[in-house]
Amino acid sequence: MGITSGLKKFGNYLITNESEASKSLPDEFLDKSIDVTRGEPAKRDGRWQKIFAFIYVFDWYPSHYSKFEKWHVFKVDIAVTLFCALSFFTKYLDQMNLTNAYVTGMKEDLNLNGNELNIFSTFYNIGYCVGQIPAMFFITKKGWARWLLIVCESIWGICTFANAAVHTAEHIYVIRFFVGLSEAASFPGQYYIISSWYTPEELSRRAGFYNFCSGVGTMVAGYIQSGAHSSLNGRNGLEGWRWQFIIDGLITAVVTIYGIIVFPGTPNHIEKHAILGHDDLVFARRRLKEHKVVQSKSWDAATFKKIIFSWEFILLPFLWIVHHQITYSSAFSLYLKSEGYSVADRNNIPTVSAAIGSVSMLLVPTLCDVYGRFNITMVCFIIEYFSNIILIVWNVPQGLKFVGFFLSTVWYGLAPSWYSWAAIICKDSAEKKGLILALMHSYSYATQAWTIPLQWNLKHSPRFLMGWSINLGFVFIGQILFYVIFYLAKKQHKSDLRYELDVSDKSSDELSVDDEIVKTELTLGEKNLVK
Template sequence: MSSLVRKVRQNPVGRVVVDVFDWYPAHYPAEERKLLRKLDLCILVFACLSFFCKYLDQSNITNAYVSGLKEDINAGGNALNYFNVAYYTAYVVGQIPLMALQTRPRLAPYLLPTLEIVWAVLTFCQSRVTKLWQMYLLRALVGFFEAPSFGGTHLILGSWYRKEELFKRAGVWFMGNSLGSMFSGYLQAAAYNGLSGVHGLAGWRWLFVIDGVITLPIAFIGFAFFPGLPASPRRWFLKEEELELAKRRLPQREEPQITWKTVKTTLSRPMWWICVPAYVCMIQASYWLSYMSLWLKAEGFSVTLVNILPTFMNLTQAFASWMGTTLAGVISIPLLWTGQFVCSMFGAICLTIWYIPNGLKFFAFYFAGLSYSASPILYSWINHTLADQTAERGLIISSMMTLGYSTYVWVRTASRDDLSTADSS
């Protein structure tokens, strides 16, 4: 087998294929391969499940809105946008303070699992709302406590894995984003068709109940297995020599905590000024993808199809996240970045024109989903480039999320929920 792999590697295309699927290279010492397998089970399993639930809880508001929530709590007009504004405003506020907690070695193993319990409780609460203000409040609380999920997990991944290991695993982890959104669509369709009226609850309320039931057990997986940072106290499943090996693989040049010195040092270097504006532009280039459900509802599609048809876009996003990030470890990152830009720009141009055949609109939404490779590529590049500087990585990642979603909020306030006016004018 090893001779066959060597022959395949002699071909440039074969080398890429082998690198994509070779997670535990034969040239690694046996103890290092054993460590990687253990890290994958302890970090990647919880990270993927947690990220899946984060996006399940985040995207369920749109599925619920087009499945009866709008009518049941009189959430007309621009209410869906304001739900998202409440969520992302609090999401922005929570970025830097909660990321600062994630860089604390003693807190790092337990912060995300604890927040997982909070997400579950807040999700259960959303199933009982009867007034508009209650949903605004709950969406804001969900946004605040979900703030460190994305950046915090990236920080952890970049603290344990080298470049050739990191890109592959970040691609698999980031698929949880799209798969969570996709599953929410199928779940709402099933709840609407099968649970509406059961125990006196509407189908959209059952969506929040089921989401909470899925989320809660994952917290206990995190408490048992999530290792935090290499500088965190040794967890029960890591031997002393394994933890020392992990530290030697990615030595740190500074203390991991974010301090005022970190802020001053980071702003004096180019990485912050490159990555933050790039992320802001990337966020604005893709926010419109979430409006596909509203367009389908305005077109008169059934509730089931309104929830299911956008999931094909989520599927393309999941594929792009995995493939783009995995390939970024072995081929040109600028080439991949240009490719995702073309996908996003094509969709944005088509939907800016708007008065095009519906078939082309479907294609524009689905094709633009391929642009979702951008985020995991950018974050993985940051983690690799600043692998030995945990605090600077944490500050840059939280700054990207803060400023990126700050602009995301005001753009949404200028958008309309109801696309029927645009279609009929």
């Protein structure tokens, strides 16, 4: 009887969401003089303003915001966006350091003469897949958002340190599994938390910066390995590649401490934290209500059935799988090693690719908003076709080959664009949005766990003719999928517009909560959905 009662209580806890938990939190300012009234937004309908509209990606604190709102958003940037961005930075720093170590002496020191580099990725992907759905589920529970991310950051930092002490491939297999397991909460979980604090307009700017930091992490990993090899190789009996893991672990530890100090989690379970006072949290919750950010409801069989029989449940994860298949970050470094480039060049030259990818992730989502999702996405496809064809042909001037490697990372810019697009498409249900965003990431890593060792088998290094040829096929499949989803999303939007016309005939008293949400979501998401 006691066990049954305990399981029942735990079950009730699992279906209790943050919106229910937040009902008891205060909703009145302590400072009654606070004025949050906005002014009139500046008009940006001039010819030159439209041409250079992408510049507004850097307008994080619009002039029409009240003084209190500007200061509030700035503090949220420091406490939430900056921590999540730094965490995402360390994720890619700790993810790329293995490839950098491999081409800087680890291969020879550990006698790695087979396909071990790809198998390391397989164990990482398995851990990531195992942790993805549970992490995304628990991060919506009261009080979990803050500590889950901090604990996970700590674990992958410890694992990064542990890489400095490995002596066999088997040691790395175990470590990479736990790195993947602990990093599973990072991307979808942090995206969920960031979206809990910002309006849709603010979110698009922060999402670009957030993804930009992943590319910076890839770049910095190369520079750290290059510096560690030239300055620390042999120090205290440790090879340079081992020092890289120690340095990366220290950086991760600093980010963890920063998160412990300032990171609040979501606004729906706390009254104040660090630099965010009582009135900041009250205002944050008010903004969620005003912008009709859909809150989670309790799961039931009908909700689950509706989700799994939707086209989004099938096509959006499939699109994300294809997107992640169209890259192999180790290819350039392996090519440089085979050509006899110095250790410094093997680590530094690929940072150009990372820089291009970073800029792409920063700009592409905003360019899609300004110039149309379809147009910008087609440009990215054309560039990816071009770079893949160069690397398939292979026997081209070395400068052109470098161009092929460099331009292949323009594709990275579609990641934040498509992920936020998926969230907008699933606007009608918070449960659908949460589940599908988690499945997109989980399925892509599950697929990579077995496809990478096959598609990019190191016995075909550095040319990887089969790998780049398969890549080209995935680019074509991705283009077809994009067309289909774009059509279905546009069709769905037209259906929502017909619903809006029906809703607009109702009086305010007759509007249900769902009616209000649909009207608001249509207004906020219209451009992003159908462009």
